[in-house]
Amino acid sequence: MKTLKDLMKESELDLSTLVVFTKAEHAIHKKEYQTIKDSGLTPTQFGVLEALYSKGDLKINELIEKILTTSGNITVVVKNLEKEGFIHRKVDPRDKRSCIISITDKGSQCIEGILPKHVSNIRDIFKVLSDEEKLILKTILKKFKTL
16 A cells, blocks of 8 residues: 555656646736736626627626636626626516626726736736747646546
8 A cells, every 4th residue: 555655756746737837827817817906896897897898798697607707706796897887787588587787888998998908918928938838738728628
């Protein structure tokens, strides 16, 4: 039977890879979220506005899928964005139990003011990689979708 020490030694590359990956993810998100925070929005609020701006009207479950958040969190975010006049909710005529969420003119203006800075920030984050390295990284990361 293997000892814990043996297991750790055998798994050293896997464990150190996870640590490097996690540190990189945290550094990327910290820098990414800076332009969002500077706008006065939370990352989830930004995600909702960006999704509605890019994809058009969406139902709550579609928003959850697009921005990878939880149903409890999205309800509060949607209420707050509606209160601020950034989005509008209306009952889905095909399913009275669900709502369709639309971005308002105020919401569109907000996201249009943030997106150029955000995109520039993302480009700045990934300038440490060549285009070829970015493609390789995407290919590698896609392998984790099957977990």
